[in-house]
Amino acid sequence: MTNVDRVAAALAVWQQQSVWSRAATVAKRRIVRGRRALAGLTVAAAVAGTAASQLDGVYQPASRALAVLAGAALALVPVVARSTAREAVHAWARLRSVSESLKAELYRHLARVAPFAGPDRDAVLLRRLDALLDDAGDLAGLVVDVEPAERPLPAVSDVPSYLTHRLVGQVEGYYLPGARRMARRANRIRTATTALTAAGAVLSAVVGVLGDGLGLAAWVGVVATVTTALVGYGAAQQFEHQQIEYARTADQLSRLARIRRDGHGWTDDAAFVAEVERIISLSNEAWMARTLEEDGSQQH
Structure with a gap:
């Protein structure tokens, strides 16, 4: 391969790594936000429900408003829980795993060690890229709209x-x-x-x-x-x-x-x-x- 081909091969992997890393970050943020929301809704339901019962007969409008708030918080729990379900966590873990695998392959390639020490090192890198992406093909919908970050290759030779x-x-x-x-x-x-x-x-x-x-x-x-x-x-x-x-x-x-x-x-x-x-x-x-x-x- 030419020098341009070598750079192109490494860049292809580096861009894909960025895509999967960004997708993993988005997935993790969604899970964390969901966990925080679940905790917040649980607290809101407990506080509002207790306050509503204690204000009942003392100040009816406030009691009713708090009861509605408590009910709404409890009703939202199963909706928010979807973002923290095991399937969502598993998808995030796989996105991150692909991202880290691509990063490891690229650094080995740039360091010129096995299996990237021979004259076909660029072809080997692209084959391994294809294999990783094929194995994670069912997650393609989570990365299809993700744009890679604009960044230079790591300064490793x-x-x-x-x-x-x-x-x-x-x-x-x-x-x-x-x-x-x-x-x-x-x-x-x-x-x-x-x-x-x-x-x-x-x-x-x-x-x-x-x-x-x-x-x-x-x-x-x-x-x-x-x-x-x-x-x-x-x-x-x-x-x-x-x-x-x-x-x-x-x-x-x-x-x-x-x-x-x-x-x-x-x-x-x-x-x-x-x-x-x-x-x-x-x-x-x-x-x-x-x-x-x-x-x-x-x-x-």
């Missing part, structure tokens, strides 16, 4: 540049920031649930000591419902698990890079690149599988 732009780039630009981000989100969930649990305990104590003359007993149940909704959202989002997975992968990749740079191992280029891609792939598969498993358990 050999294994040293692969180490810099792929391995180090993943560690410093994705895994470490991701671990910190997930840690912050998990901490916010823990703080909120701890505060809600304490509030519920205080309300229960007040009711136990003073009786329910103020109508606080009903709000103990509301606090429990809100806490459960928040815990369920955090569990579905897998913040703590992702934090651990990101940090573990960053550590593995960093140690691998250090061993090679110090000359203590992984001197074979093809084996080194294969190991980097294996670690990245296992990390992606681990937390996506955990997400699917957790989502499945919540569907029953």
Whole structure:
């Protein structure tokens, strides 16, 4: 092939990777929005329903309005739940899997390691692209209207540049920031649930000591419902698990890079690149599988 053909082959894969990555991002955002909406509707129904019952006989118009709000929130739950169904989560996982597979193939090709070390490396790349897209053909409807991002090819032409732009780039630009981000989100969930649990305990104590003359007993149940909704959202989002997975992968990749740079191992280029891609792939598969498993358990 000519030089232009080589660039064209790599660009074809890079553009397809962008398309599938964008489609996966859209799918994930839809799921996250749905989970947040479910939690919000659950909270709204509990708060509005309890307030409506307590205002009944005191201020009828407000009681009726709140009862309508509570009913509407409950009615919307099954509608919103469709965006978080197992089928939607599974489709997102497959979109992301194709995106990550295309990225791995491209980086191997640019680094010129097996199976892209021979003179037919461009043809091999295009054949593997076709195979990946054929396997995911049933998802074509989710990517048909997605435009690829305008971006240059990664600045990788050999294994040293692969180490810099792929391995180090993943560690410093994705895994470490991701671990910190997930840690912050998990901490916010823990703080909120701890505060809600304490509030519920205080309300229960007040009711136990003073009786329910103020109508606080009903709000103990509301606090429990809100806490459960928040815990369920955090569990579905897998913040703590992702934090651990990101940090573990960053550590593995960093140690691998250090061993090679110090000359203590992984001197074979093809084996080194294969190991980097294996670690990245296992990390992606681990937390996506955990997400699917957790989502499945919540569907029953």
